[in-house]
Amino acid sequence: MMKKTISIFLLFLASCISQNQFAYPSTRRECINLLTKKIVLNIPTPVYLKKENYEEGVTYTYIFKDGGCILIHEGALMQFDLDSYKPLKVTHKKTCFISYGIENDKFWKKCVYGSVRLYYRDVHKDNRPKYEKIFRTMKILNIE
Numbered sequence: 001m002m003k004k005t006i007s008i009f010l011l012f013l014a015s016c017i018s019q020n021q022f023a024y025p026s027t028r029r030e031c032i033n034l035l036t037k038k039i040v041l042n043i044p045t046p047v048y049l050k051k052e053n054y055e056e057g058v059t060y061t062y063i064f065k066d067g068g069c070i071l072i073h074e075g076a077l078m079q080f081d082l083d084s085y086k087p088l089k090v091t092h093k094k095t096c097f098i099s100y101g102i103e104n105d106k107f108w109k110k111c112v113y114g115s116v117r118l119y120y121r122d123v124h125k126d127n128r129p130k131y132e133k134i135f136r137t138m139k140i141l142n143i144e
Contacts, residue, residue: 033143034058034074037116040139043070044130054078068106068123068131074116082108082119107131113140 032039035058043062050061057075064070071080085108087099100109107128108121118138120131 038141066127071119
């Protein structure tokens with residue numbers, strides 16, 4: 001009887017492990033209040049969040065397990081190392097300016113919507129669609 005119970009338990013444990021191996025990470029909805037804008041985005045978890053306030057602006061940094069990060073910034077007098085990267089392509093649209101490229105075999109992207117700057121950096125080629133999806137589904141709203 002004991003052997004049968006242990007074998008059923010091991011079978012159950014093995015089935016749970018194989019299912020979780022390929023499970024997709026969960027996401028959470030974030031609402032960020034900047035100086036004049038509100039950003040709504042769906043962020044995959046787990047993620048590390050760092051917020052920095054300074055006299056003329058605010059910066060949110062999301063760092064993911066794969067080594068990539070997303071920067072969200074509004075304000076003046078803040079320069080990031082991504083601002084000095086040489087872009088492969090630059091696109092101007094009605095409301096935004098987009099540039100992207102490769103630095104140290106990792107992808108980066110910069111989007112400027114008026115006073116709001118959005119970046120991702122250190123993104124591996126295989127993970128780039130995940131970051132593009134975050135940017136595509138992001139909403140920038142005026143604070144009321």
